[in-house]
Amino acid sequence: MEYKDYYKIMGVARDASQDEIKRAYRRLARKYHPDVSKEADAEERFKEVGEAYEVLSDPEKRAAYDSLGSDWKAGQQFRPPPDWEEHFHFGGAGPTGGARSFSDFFETLFGQAGFGRGGTRSYTFSTRGEDYQTTVTLSLDEAYRGVTKALTVQIPEIDPSGRIVQRARTLNVRIPPGVTDGRRIRLPAQGGAGAGGGERGDLYAIVRLAPHPFFKPDGRDILLDLPVLPWEAALGATVQVPTLGGTVELKIPKGSQGGRRLRLRGRGLPGSPPGDQIVTLQVTAPPADTPEVEGLYRRLAAAVRTNPRAHLGVGEAAEKEPS
Numbered sequence: 001m002e003y004k005d006y007y008k009i010m011g012v013a014r015d016a017s018q019d020e021i022k023r024a025y026r027r028l029a030r031k032y033h034p035d036v037s038k039e040a041d042a043e044e045r046f047k048e049v050g051e052a053y054e055v056l057s058d059p060e061k062r063a064a065y066d067s068l069g070s071d072w073k074a075g076q077q078f079r080p081p082p083d084w085e086e087h088f089h090f091g092g093a094g095p096t097g098g099a100r101s102f103s104d105f106f107e108t109l110f111g112q113a114g115f116g117r118g119g120t121r122s123y124t125f126s127t128r129g130e131d132y133q134t135t136v137t138l139s140l141d142e143a144y145r146g147v148t149k150a151l152t153v154q155i156p157e158i159d160p161s162g163r164i165v166q167r168a169r170t171l172n173v174r175i176p177p178g179v180t181d182g183r184r185i186r187l188p189a190q191g192g193a194g195a196g197g198g199e200r201g202d203l204y205a206i207v208r209l210a211p212h213p214f215f216k217p218d219g220r221d222i223l224l225d226l227p228v229l230p231w232e233a234a235l236g237a238t239v240q241v242p243t244l245g246g247t248v249e250l251k252i253p254k255g256s257q258g259g260r261r262l263r264l265r266g267r268g269l270p271g272s273p274p275g276d277q278i279v280t281l282q283v284t285a286p287p288a289d290t291p292e293v294e295g296l297y298r299r300l301a302a303a304v305r306t307n308p309r310a311h312l313g314v315g316e317a318a319e320k321e322p323s
Contacts, residue, residue, distance in 0.1 A: 005074035009048050128199050136173065178269045182207065189201075227282045244269070
């Protein structure tokens with residue numbers, strides 16, 4: 001009998017993980033399923049994939065198969081080691097997914113349990129549908145409060161003639177309060193149709209937050225640059241600040257500088273725990289656009305003798321005569 005290289009059939013490395021083997025199986029099973037494939041050898045390839053997956057997805061069978069070594073080539077004449085039955089016994093195991101048509105190579109190693117005596121072997125093979133994803137864009141207000149969105153998605157389906165066609169489907173998706181950018185919302189059984197009676201895959205809605213005029217999300221935290229006047233920063237003040245939940249009052253400590261960060265706890269996106277709103281002070285000087293304001297600036301300059309650039313190694317500004 002001929003040796004079967006199950007890793008080659010699946011197109012994976014010998015050290016492939018179970019997730020890699022599962023992904024390869026789903027891809028190949030969809031490609032060669034007799035209900036949809038147009039390739040001449042689809043049925044035979046489909047059976048080979050099923051047999052390879054039967055072995056490589058089962059840790060005991062895979063370990064036994066790997067013990068044969070990696071020197072064997074596909075199609076090479078093979079006989080099991082003389083002590084095979086002493087070390088490995090699968091006589092009562094049988095296939096894990098229903099009756100299937102497996103090769104003599106498989107039966108010699110793992111037994112024929114699951115096949116009827118003297119009857120014609122048959123196979124039933126179902127594959128789970130593919131998972132798909134789409135994007136749902138929310139405003140920050142919608143993310144804060146939660147919303148129900150109508151999504152129209154194009155999902156590949158198999159029509160009665162076996163062709164793969166795109167079907168439009170509209171779904172109402174409930175978005176819970178407090179979702180963050182990049183959050184995946186799973187919609188069970190709303191993905192691709194399964195083959196051979198297999199269950200549908202899932203649909204994942206990926207949340208994207210639209211830009212806001214002045215808020216910026218950082219996970220569940222909300223960042224805000226807050227303009228303040230020089231005397232509010234220098235003397236301290238209580239000012240009104242917008243948040244996603246409404247306007248609140250913020251106390252600016254006396255002697256604050258531009259760039260100082262103040263925290264409004266629990267004023268970010270809802271969650272367990274909720275996020276905070278981080279306010280960064282931006283000191284903004286009013287323009288000297290009237291003689292009175294210009295005079296105030298000149299008196300302030302004369303009264304306050306400080307050099308904000310001293311750490312840079314440069315001197316104070318030279319006085320400029322009024323024009």
